[in-house]
Amino acid sequence: MNARTAGTGNRNSEAEDLLEVEDLSVGYRTKRGFMRAVDGISFSLKKGRSLGLVGESGCGKTTVGMTLMGLLPPNGEVRGGRILFKGEDLVQKTEEEMQRLRWNEIAMIFQAAMNALNPVQRVEKQIAEAILTHAPDLPEEEALRRVEGLFQMVNLPGERMHDYPHQYSGGMKQRAIIAMALACNPDLIIADEPTTALDVIVQHQILEEIKALQDDLGISLIFISHDISIVADVSHDIGVMYAGQLVEYGSREEVFGDPRHYYTRALLASYPTLAGEKRDLVPIPGETPSLVAPPSGCRFCDRCDAAAEACSLERPDWLEISPTHRVLCARCLSS
């Protein structure tokens, strides 16, 4: 915890941005060429706020998370842009600097359905390992006591911390993973599809807990999901991603109350809702464009109802609907 306050000085007033992503481009070298998984996205996140990144599979949302953690696979590469975290550019940091930063300042909540926990180690050991990695002088008993406290925070019975992951249910695993993410009191947590594998009831409980913990601890959260209803539930701000680009960005109320991009509208129309009037679900026709050779104009125009001829030729510009709401569409004002 000391490292956290000492490292950067006290520049974090309430209004200060914890994280500023500027024109970030990330891709993967593949046999077919360089795949631009993330193409020039920008957003910022204030302390204690939560941002939901939503989009279909392959839109680049997970790549954004991995880039923030500095955990791109060997063929991944940041091609441009900056990631300012507490004023320091993470893109420029060395692997060693990133190792010190990981988990201590930016932690991650993985999907429980993945083998995010090592199957042959006790859960307590894995969480204590995270603590001890960043506080090597801490006695192990003290680390284990902290693990017990973390278990309480996420409503897991303390005695189960001695178990192995396979002795847990899916919901318990997810709670343990959240406990692990909180282990070093990070400033930012990236939650990548944290509830996707859980049944609806457990999913709801976990989401409520994440929200409550985020409020209590004042942690900033980036919530990545393909499920727009979940994102709506936990996030203050929403970023809609499509084919490697951010296409709409604004507060939850703005994006869901007044969706401007046709993709956002289509996405909302394709999801069922319990509240509100009954309506037909509308699937989005077509496929996402190739990210190796993306189209020069709007990337959604092939699937867009309102596309005009110019849409496929000219790269759309950002339009400000309000100071906090912007959209990457040339025709969103015409309707």
Added chain:
Amino acid sequence: MELRSFIFRRLIQVVVIFFIIQTALFLLFRLAPGDPVERMVDPTMTPEDADRLVAVLGLDQPLWTQYAIYLRNFFQGEFGTSFYYGQPVVEIIWEKLPNTILLFTTSIILSALVGIALGKIAAWHKGSRTDTWLTIGSLVTHTVFLPWLALLLIWVFAYKLGWFPITGMISEDVWLDPGAGLWAKALDIGHHLVLPLSTLFLIHFGSSLLVMRSSMLDTLKEDYILTARAKGLTDKEVRNRHAARNAALPVVTGVGLGLAFSINGGALTETVFTWPGIGRELVFAVSHADYPLAQAAFLLIALVVLVANVIVDVLYAYLDPRIRY
């Protein structure tokens, strides 16, 4: 506690399988072409002695009775007398067994440990020159003809360079010297052990290396490896604490399964180096038609393989908490 009941059940299995092997062995020795009396009774005996032995072994009785006598003899620890040595088979076995255990366990443990360590490095530096050489090297030593390798080692290191003794397990001058202490004797055995051990090691470490390498490559794709990296662990910590530990599990299985196949290599090695062990005794007994000795040696080897497999199973249950039987 469940582990204890597992071990108990496995031991019962061992008893059953051993009984089957024993029966098969009995049948094989009796069904082989030729006169069983000729095989089981020492040709150099006087006719009177031979008749007495025929009566003891029940060789003039029907097969079922012979089988009953065979089992009774087994439970009484009576394996007959070696034709060649004229000594009870049990005595010979007890004398040679420790030598084989020394050579075998050392080579198996050493090759598994080195295979795991090198396989880990090869996988971590996949596609590098280190990886290529380790993979090619282990394939070559793994597939080379064992007696040739053994003779090559003898020729180079014992004959040309004179670093190690050519044959045997002890030097008589050391063991007959009353002034030689335990340490000198142990050192002498160690000196003799180097070449046969190297032979078995070179033959075996490759399979552990290759299994470890591919297992490690699979493990590195696991999500918990990503978690470990995300926690801020260094590459070395990720590799050793999370990847290697889990990747080594299949190697343990491989060693257990490979044990049965390593017996013949052991017998060849013991023969080439005249290492006074069970394997050499077996080859010797078969080539000299010393049936009582051969039969006992076969049984013993079966028993060793069975018990070793139980040990591997238990070890596996200990290493992987998901395995509970």
